[in-house]
Amino acid sequence: DAGITQSPRHKVTETGTPVTLRCHQTENHRYMYWYRQDPGHGLRLIHYSYGVKDTDKGEVSDGYSVSRSKTEDFLLTLESATSSQTSVYFCAIGGAGNSGNTIYFGEGSWLTVV
Amino acid sequence: AQSVAQPEDQVNVAEGNPLTVKCTYSVSGNPYLFWYVQYPNRGLQFLLKYITGDNLVKGSYGFEAEFNKSQTSFHLKKPSALVSDSALYFCAVRDEDDYKLSFGAGTTVTVRA
Numbered sequence: 001d002a003g004i005t006q007s008p009r010h011k012v013t014e015t016g017t018p019v020t021l022r023c024h025q026t027e028n029h030r031y032m033y034w035y036r037q038d039p040g041h042g043l044r045l046i047h048y049s050y051g052v053k054d055t056d057k058g059e060v061s062d063g064y065s066v067s068r069s070k071t072e073d074f075l076l077t078l079e080s081a082t083s084s085q086t087s088v089y090f091c092a093i094g095g096a097g098n099s100g101n102t103i104y105f106g107e108g109s110w111l112t113v114v
Numbered sequence: 115a116q117s118v119a120q121p122e123d124q125v126n127v128a129e130g131n132p133l134t135v136k137c138t139y140s141v142s143g144n145p146y147l148f149w150y151v152q153y154p155n156r157g158l159q160f161l162l163k164y165i166t167g168d169n170l171v172k173g174s175y176g177f178e179a180e181f182n183k184s185q186t187s188f189h190l191k192k193p194s195a196l197v198s199d200s201a202l203y204f205c206a207v208r209d210e211d212d213y214k215l216s217f218g219a220g221t222t223v224t225v226r227a
Contacts, residue, residue: 001190009175018127031213033214033215035217036185040219041219042204042217042218042219042220043158043204043217044213044217045214045216048213048214050213058214062118062157088156090157095208095213095214095215101146101163101165102148102159102160102163103148103160105150105155105158105159106157107156108155108156108157
């Protein structure tokens with residue numbers, strides 16, 4: 001395992017409520033990512049971080065925000081959840097340094113918005 | 115911009131037969147290429163990668179992939195498939211100057227006994 005813990009692993013929430021997903025790593029990687037997985041689309045990048053307080057948008061960032069106050073934690077927030085945000089969310093780390101360019105994934109967070 | 119195409123949604127093979135999962139890519143600079151496998155309700159597991167050097171790379175569980183620059187392809191292969199190889203396979207690419215991976219839509223492999 002790559003030392004990545006996602007929480008919660010499963011969540012059901014109502015439309016319009018805020019939701020925060022947490023990613024915790026024990027590998028001290030500089031780079032962290034949030035992806036969503038949907039059938040027919042593979043994985044799409046939501047946001048990524050290249051250091052504490054340094055974040056940037058991915059290809060599907062609308063409706064999402066992130067924060068990284070510590071190297072080990074990367075939070076993904078849905079400010080007002082919509083049904084289109086029902087998905088599986090994966091946190092990932094790596095891409096440089098001691099990962100040898102490889103990005104490693106967590107076990108996923110299944111989110112259902114009803 | 116970078117992108118990946120996996121032209122087959124599904125691949126079905128008999129156990130013991132060769133397995134090939136196709137991938138083509140587009141990237142502006144030099145490509146870094148990856149294959150991942152996903153089992154049901156699990157995260158993605160890294161299989162192998164091409165960064166530089168020998169065009170044939172070997173990875174976990176007997177898988178290998180061949181980088182073909184002229185055809186912009188990176189097909190995944192296994193000489194003799196196992197039932198346990200049944201899973202969802204993703205090809206991914208990034209530019210050497212970027213850290214963000216772009217993924218294909220995935221190919222579901224079913225190996226029948």
